Amino acid sequence: MGIDEMHIWLSKFETARPLRSMPRLLCVAQERRFYPEYRCAGRFRRSDDHCLFKYTLSGEGAFRDAAGERRAPVGHGFLCVVNDPATEYYHPGPADVPWEFVYVCFDGAGAIAMTRELVERHGPVFKLEQENPALLRLLNCRQDEAVVELGPGKGAGLVFELLAALDASKDVPDEVGGNAALELVRKARRLMAGSMPRGMSIGELADALAVSREHLSRVFAKQTGVAPHVHMLRLRMAHACRLLKESGMAVKEVGDVLGVETPQHFTRLFKKAMKMTPTQFRRHGVVPMF
Secondary structure (H helix, E strand, O other): OOOOEEEEEEEEEEEOEEEEEEEEEEEEEEEOOOOOEEEEOOOOOOOOEEEEEEEEEEHHHHHHEEEEEEEEOOOOEEEEOOOOOOOEOOOOOOOOOOEEEEEEEEEOOOHHHHHHHHHHHHOOOOOOOOOHHHHHHHOOOOOOOOEEEEEEHHHHHHHHHHHHHHHOOOOOOOOEEEEOHHHHHHHHHHHHOOOOOOOHHHHHHHHHHOOOOHHHHHHHHHHOOOOOOOHHHHHHHHHHHHHHHOOOOOOOOOOOOOOHHHOOHHHHHHHHHHHHOOHHHHOOOOOOOO
């Protein structure tokens, strides 16, 4: 390996008494690659059951999956499970421009599931500032020892912080027009919260946002993981919980405040959301945070 194509540094980690449900940090390294012959394909790595985040410091890398090729210029990185047969990453050329990058490898069933879900939701390429605290903490893992022992919590914490930073990076509006989906969800949530305690129908909400009911429901569910009517019900029932705990109102009166037609219907709605009746909640329940 020549001086211009090399590991600049490599830190390997060993987790003492790992917890199976928590991510395990394997290594952090920095490399420089010149030649388009540098190529790693998932179909040839079936025994490598770990995740990879590779972040470009200078030059440009390329990543390919079933959706096609994406470039990772400076300040961008790609996330994948390395044995996915549809993926590969490589130096896209020209050969006189080096691709310099830092990469992080980690494994664990939970980490693989989180990685797949992040990629499914956001795509494999993420933009991250080099001053991002999660990235800086990983870069500060550079060690001279051959293998560094970590406790399961510390290694998992570094991986969790990285994955959380990648997800949060998608909340930042893009440079042209902002993230329309996220902004729509923010506006919808504000309108829902402002309509308490009676709430509003999803049709009314869509009209207020000047979008179709179908579009609102699709975008809201994709961004939050729940349908808008479910979020609305949770907000209304949280309001009911506070009234049950903090006032002397009868169950019927609480239902009246929420605009529910009959006590029986209110009890059914409340039990669906809280898994207990209003009377049981008043005795034993805890007001939810949603």
